[in-house]
Amino acid sequence: MKPTLAAGVAATRQITVDRDRTIDFMGEAARVYATPMLVRDIEMTCRELLLAHLDPGEDSVGTRIELDHTAATLLGMKVKIEAKIAEVKGRAVTFEVSASDGLDSICRCRHGRFVVDLKQTEARLKAKAEKAKAL
Numbered sequence: 001m002k003p004t005l006a007a008g009v010a011a012t013r014q015i016t017v018d019r020d021r022t023i024d025f026m027g028e029a030a031r032v033y034a035t036p037m038l039v040r041d042i043e044m045t046c047r048e049l050l051l052a053h054l055d056p057g058e059d060s061v062g063t064r065i066e067l068d069h070t071a072a073t074l075l076g077m078k079v080k081i082e083a084k085i086a087e088v089k090g091r092a093v094t095f096e097v098s099a100s101d102g103l104d105s106i107c108r109c110r111h112g113r114f115v116v117d118l119k120q121t122e123a124r125l126k127a128k129a130e131k132a133k134a135l
Helices: 035-051 118-133
Strands: 010-016 058-069 078-089 092-100 105-117
Touching: 010 035, 035 058, 035 078, 035 092, 035 105, 058 118, 078 105, 105 118
Parallel strands: none
Antiparallel strands: 010 078, 058 105, 078 092, 092 105
């Protein structure tokens, strides 16, 4: 991890709510931004912010998300996701995140990520896969 990884570092990402990001279970007239897709977009925003402050061979995984999805966003609307590092404790990084669609604030979120070494993670997952074969 680089010394630039610190509380206060922030990033903004803009996405457009496309069809794949919407719910489909209430019919075409109610195609709105699906909460699981909002979570994914938040995770990717935070990961991309982190990557700029990590060393080669490092990445991050999500460990926790607390989300209030407070307003519906229609298909085709643009969403601005703002992520700020609130705390860095060793390899654990906590973000404060908000998002808006130009009309409403659509969420408040606290998201935790953990910085991992890719080679160590691959080795750990390979060992787990071997154990799973025995089940």
